[in-house]
Amino acid sequence: xxxxxxxxxxxxLWLGQLDVQLxxxxxxxxHVVRLHRVALLALVDEQDRVMLVWRYRFAADRWGWELPGGxxxxxxxPAGAAVREASAGAGGTRFVGWAIVTAAVERGSEVxxxxxxxxxxxxxxxxxxxxxxxxxxxVRKFLAKASSDRLHVAWxxxxxxxxxxxxxxxxxxxxxLKAKTLxxxxxxxxxxxxxxxxxxxxxxxxxxxxxxxxxxxxxTALRKLQLEESAAAGTAYQTGLTAPDWYSGGEYVIxxxxxxxxxxxxxxDEFGRLLRRAGLRRITLHESRHTTLTLMEHAGVxxxxxxxxxxxxxxxxxxxxxxxxxxxxxxxxxxxxxKIHKIA
Numbered sequence: 001x002x003x004x005x006x007x008x009x010x011x012x013l014w015l016g017q018l019d020v021q022l023x024x025x026x027x028x029x030x031h032v033v034r035l036h037r038v039a040l041l042a043l044v045d046e047q048d049r050v051m052l053v054w055r056y057r058f059a060a061d062r063w064g065w066e067l068p069g070g071x072x073x074x075x076x077x078p079a080g081a082a083v084r085e086a087s088a089g090a091g092g093t094r095f096v097g098w099a100i101v102t103a104a105v106e107r108g109s110e111v112x113x114x115x116x117x118x119x120x121x122x123x124x125x126x127x128x129x130x131x132x133x134x135x136x137x138x139v140r141k142f143l144a145k146a147s148s149d150r151l152h153v154a155w156x157x158x159x160x161x162x163x164x165x166x167x168x169x170x171x172x173x174x175x176x177l178k179a180k181t182l183x184x185x186x187x188x189x190x191x192x193x194x195x196x197x198x199x200x201x202x203x204x205x206x207x208x209x210x211x212x213x214x215x216x217x218x219x220t221a222l223r224k225l226q227l228e229e230s231a232a233a234g235t236a237y238q239t240g241l242t243a244p245d246w247y248s249g250g251e252y253v254i255x256x257x258x259x260x261x262x263x264x265x266x267x268x269d270e271f272g273r274l275l276r277r278a279g280l281r282r283i284t285l286h287e288s289r290h291t292t293l294t295l296m297e298h299a300g301v302x303x304x305x306x307x308x309x310x311x312x313x314x315x316x317x318x319x320x321x322x323x324x325x326x327x328x329x330x331x332x333x334x335x336x337x338x339k340i341h342k343i344a
Contacts, residue, residue: 002019002020002021002027003018003019004016004017004018004019004032005017005019007031010198013033013034013035013036014033014034014036015031015032015033015034016031016032016034017029017030017031017032018030018032036071036072037071037072037078038069038070038071038072039069039070039071039072039078039079039081039082040067040068040069040082041067041068041069041082041083042067043068050067051068052065052066052067052068053065053066053067053068068082069081069082070082070084071192131287131290131324132281132282132283132284132287132290133283133287133290133291133294133295133324133326134280134281134283134288134291135326135328136295138280138281139159139291139295141278141279141280142155142159142274142275142278142280143155143156143159144278145274145277145278146274146278149274150225150257151222151254151262151270152218152222153215153218153219153221153222153253153254154167154253154254154267155271155274156214156215156218157170157182157215158271158285158288158289159288159291159292160209160215160292161289161292161293161296161309161310162184162289163187163201163286163289163311164264164267164268164285164286165187165188165189165198165200165201165264166184166187166200166205166311167254167267168188168252168254168261168262168264168267169184169185169186169187169188169197169252170182170184170252170253170254171250171251171252171253172223172250172251172252172253173250173251174253175219175253177216177219177220177223180210180211180213180216181208181209181210181211182208182209182211182215183206183207183208183209184200184205184206184207184208184209184311185200185206186198186199186200187199187200187201187205188246188261188264189264190264190265194246195244195246195263195264196246197246197248200311201311202311202312202313203313204308204311204312204313205311206311207308207309207311209309219253222253226255226259229257229258229259230259233257233258233259236258237258237259238258238259238260239258240258240259240260241259241260241261254267267285268284268285271285271288272285289310289322290322290324293306293309293310293318293322293323294322294323294324296309297319297323303315303318303319303323306318306322306323307319310322
């Protein structure tokens with residue numbers, strides 16, 4: 001090997017190219033994926049059955065049986081990491097099953113390989129949870145309640161169709177108040193309870209959206225408030241940004257009174273607290289995005305535009321996953337059919 005170059009790196013894996021010289025002297029670049037240290041747990045009972053977990057993988061959009069396991073943190077014992085991941089995995093999965101598996105353990109390598117197929121285990125039927133969405137009246141009620149909240153603009157952005165990571169990743173350099181635009185350029189995500197900065201979720205995630213006048217007014221007011229908070233706090237302002245390893249500069253839009261970006265989990269929890277104070281039925285923060293895209297489609301916005309607004313790679317995915325029909329919509333369908341069937 002003559003050299004290597006990185007294409008992408010993260011805590012889970014490394015993707016790069018190796019400069020390899022072949023026996024005949026020719027040099028070629030080969031793509032290589034390296035996984036960081038991973039520990040798996042093979043828990044065997046008295047009947048020589050191995051415990052497997054039935055887990056959903058978002059990237060592949062499918063359920064499957066897996067040995068419990070995960071990444072080994074720095075300075076962590078592989079066995080301890082396997083037990084930790086198994087405990088977390090079993091608690092967060094729909095089903096735990098036992099299978100007849102012949103396992104060969106390579107001594108000293110921390111690697112277990114399955115050399116025969118799984119038998120005797122039948123996965124439970126997967127029934128996707130029905131997404132809940134708000135009506136226009138519920139959205140307006142929530143926004144009215146949130147209008148007095150310090151982070152009023154954040155809740156408007158979440159109901160503007162942005163993902164949580166996109167709202168929390170916004171910097172003032174991404175906002176053009178004169179042009180009335182917002183650019184999604186990065187995502188501030190939570191992975192293994194650690195905040196980090198990533199590219200937007202899909203290849204169409206980087207996008208520029210027009211802002212309505214209410215949002216422009218709300219953003220202008222928040223910017224003014226943050227400048228006042230900075231002046232009042234003095235040197236204490238943004239001192240909390242010296243600790244996070246994810247921070248690489250820039251002024252974030254959604255922050256606390258000392259200029260520190262709010263934590264993603266706090267943001268989701270605060271959404272729940274605010275909707276309870278508004279007396280609204282519970283939906284998750286992510287379902288506010290479903291709500292927005294559904295209401296846009298129902299308002300007659302073409303699905304191709306809704307998909308581009310959402311940052312999706314495919315309008316069929318938007319239609320299938322994010323647009324939902326309510327009982328009110330079915331009533332509209334009934335009315336339309338009644339007109340069609342009416343005999344003059």
